[in-house]
Amino acid sequence: MSATWALTADGATVSVRELGEPDRDELRALHARLTPDDRYLRFFTLCRVNVDRYVDSLTAADGVGRPAFGAFRDGHLVAAASYAADPGADTAEFAVVVDHDDQSHGLGTLLLESLVATARSRGLTALTADVLATNPRMLRALTDLGLPLRCERDDDVLHVTVPLADTARYGAAVDTRDRSADLLTLEPLLRPRSVVVVGAGRSPHSVGHAVLRNLLHGGFTGDLAAVNPHAREVLGVRSHQRVRDLPFAPDLAVVCVPADAVVAVVRDCAEHGVRAVVVTSSGLSARPGAADALRALVRTHGMRMVGPNCVGVLNTDPATRLDATFLDRVPPPGRVGVVTQSGGVAIALAHDLGRVGCGISAMVSLGDKFDVSANDLLHWWTADEGTGAVVAYLESFGNPRRFARLAAALARRKPLVVIRAGISAAGVRAAGSHTAALTSPPVAVAALYRHTGATAVDGIAEAVDVLTLFTTQPLPAAPRVAIVSNAGGIGVLAADACARHGLTVAELHPGTRAELSASLPAGAAVGNPVDTTAVVEEKVFTAVVARVAADDGVDAVVALTVPTALGDPAGGLGPAARAARECGVPLLFVRPGQAVGVMRETRGAWSSPSTPTWSPPCARWPTPLTAGRGWTARRSPPPCPTWTSPPCSPPPTGSRRSPPRTGGPTPRRAWTWSPQQASR
Known part of the structure; x- marks a missing residue:
């Protein structure tokens, strides 16, 4: 009969399989080794029990209604569990016996899992047993199983019923037992x-x-x-x-x-x-x-x-x-x-x-x-x-x-x-x-x-892109993206990329647009994408990014810059990255012309050890944003307190935001992405 290898609660390895006629001697030997106390807890008597008939019923070739499973260590049977069902019945009575020296290692619970799986596959709805109230180890094994229990007490005997309906609690209990043994x-x-x-x-x-x-x-x-x-x-x-x-x-x-x-x-x-x-x-x-x-x-x-x-x-x-x-x-x-x-x-x-x-x-x-x-x-x-x-x-x-x-x-x-x-x-x-x-x-x-x-x-590159976002940035709560650039063309490409990847180009709050109009030169576009124009100074570009990140309708910000003879606004984005993190918004810095998909930025304010956030990065920048949004949508976030947007630029009145959602610790680096991917 085929066997499966399993781990006990203490991390030891046992072989678990269904018992048959060749196992009669091992099953008899297991019962013969029972101490007087164990014999009493199993058979409710201190007298010697003739187990031959019982063993024969468990190992009979035609014993369809009495399946039995055993756990073997070094070729010897150390635990057995079985149930007996009458023809046509939807319940069965079960029994478990474990060698005295191997008790309290999870063997009983391990074999009960096999019984539960077999009983379910054969249409049974419940397993029952009579357990002495003075048998705490058996009661502990049943409790640890993870299935609901119904108990009726008759003097010192508990009539236990274990319903077999599949429950999330049972699956979680099985996983917890597996994890504990695996970790050891x-x-x-x-x-x-x-x-x-x-x-x-x-x-x-x-x-x-x-x-x-x-x-x-x-x-x-x-x-x-x-x-x-x-x-x-x-x-x-x-x-x-x-x-x-x-x-x-x-x-x-x-x-x-x-x-x-x-x-x-x-x-x-x-x-x-x-x-x-x-x-x-x-x-x-x-x-x-x-x-x-x-x-x-x-x-x-x-x-x-x-x-x-x-x-x-x-x-x-x-x-x-x-x-x-x-x-x-x-x-x-x-x-x-x-x-x-x-x-x-x-x-x-x-x-x-x-x-x-x-x-x-x-x-x-x-x-x-x-x-x-x-x-x-x-x-x-x-x-x-x-x-x-x-x-x-x-x-x-x-x-x-x-x-x-x-x-x-x-x-x-x-x-x-x-x-x-x-x-x-x-x-x-x-x-x-x-x-x-x-x-x-x-x-x-x-x-x-x-x-x-x-x-x-x-591919590996895409995995690194996504992991960079997961481990360095807050994760977007929704697909609304704000785009800020100092060149209108790359902003257009970024908007197209958002649409291809199922992201939404967010509509900025009227108060945000008004503040941007007041601080940007004539000819700038203050919708979304925001085009600051190529003549904007570094500190102004940084303030614009921070203000957009504080907008309550924005879940992620993409900042794209190209250097000109008048300067490069990317060097001062550190404060904007810090403000975005405080708002719980990921800030992705896209660098057209960059040869590598994702890289560390080491220039200007980004290289300062006082900068508490990064701006990742990569060439295929919409992919990690989509992945981050997907993960936050799939999981059930715990309730969190209200968070007010930071004062980098005052948010619109009444704007509220949740605390940062992040997949990792606050790093001290910045990132850039290559431009081919910005155009994708």
Whole structure:
């Protein structure tokens, strides 16, 4: 019978499957090991119970009405759960038994989930049981399950009914249990206290050498060791013959050896007590025997594994500073979580996010994802306060339903950006040869992303554009955009771009237009777009942008400038950016002629350390605005107090605004975008 691997509440690994005739001896042995107290709580008697008939009924080949599930550790049954339903009945009586030494680890609740799923699929409406009032562990398992309970007390016996109607609370409880177990098992992977690099070569051109060098240069805060049978030390780190020769059991092992040696090395790690492994080696998916052996090793010993065929893992938390990758440079710390199935995409994202200053909180290159998947990382980042947004590149989904649940939970709290992949026949073929991934139909994937609230983008550049807005700016509450430029033509192009992307060119308040007319030279246009003319001074242009941002009918401002012989008004936009942030409005500074899509601005007031905001940026500027508006529309914002617009230029009487909506901390940089994209 097929088994699934599951994590208990303490992060241990068990195999869960339906029980059958071959399991009779294990089921008898489990009941024989019950202590007198456990026997009384299960069977309401202190006498020895003849369980043979009971066991036979659970494992009979024709026992359709009495399904039973078991949890196995190291090949031995440690817990069992079953229900019995009469023919034609819509309810069933259930029972759970857990080995005494394995109680209070969530095994009972885990098996109850299997019973609930089976009972629902067979049309049952409720499960019932008689539970002694002196059995707090069973009552706790039922409470933790997440389904409503009805209890009737008869002396010291509780008649418990568990209705099986699907509820949001039950799904949330399942996710919470999964997250708690996942977080425990991912600790040694993303926050290890010690790391060993297996295959740390002396040649600077070897992967193992590069990983060890990055760990050293990144300032890893824990203990480091190397395994190389041909060297006494590598890069000043003592080297050992084998993992088993290490004087300690590392939390994490990074395996950089040829594919035919991986299984033996991971077995050595498991037997030495290593808790997590990262396998950079490629070629294992093409060796079915080796791949199966590797999966079995990891699951049997309760380890977590990233890879094979991956770039590695990264965590920029100052308490860890883990760079167990072979990237060519250490990405700056930041608030973006990165998970990819492609090492190349991981490298490109690390470079581009570092270039624009967003930075990375943690990065995991999944590779062929034999064990750790994107679902595990969604759990991690949902709980991680150091991550403000997540970007994912995935070529396949092992469990789409679970991904949908976890992605939706994450997207309600922080933005999730997904880079579409395998949406064409050629892309599907390429994904299959790249990571042996079985891609899902593009239509199904698009529906999945819509359902979860994720922001789907095409390509790395677009992902960086959107993440720049998400992590540096307040997010627009509605699609109303104000455009301010010192050249009418680029304002026209910006208005066209808004229309193409579903954004609205806002109508400015009459009071705003009156103030602009009073401060701008003759010939200026004070509608929207606002054309200040090319002769406007820097301080006037800055005041105009700040005043427009304070307009209650504006949700985002796009400022476009071109330099002339009379000057460049862009240099003084720092105060306007500060005012826009105080109003809760994103300010995007578009720089026609800029060669790079998104870049840091380091001139004038923008480079001042006192400037508390940035002006992002990018070439495809309408896309991040649309994405930001989409995210704020999909999530349910908490109630917030009223906020008055700042006094940079007094807003119209009665103008009120909500506090800033932001996806990240207040940065101290400014941004520009290139002009080709402004014209798009």
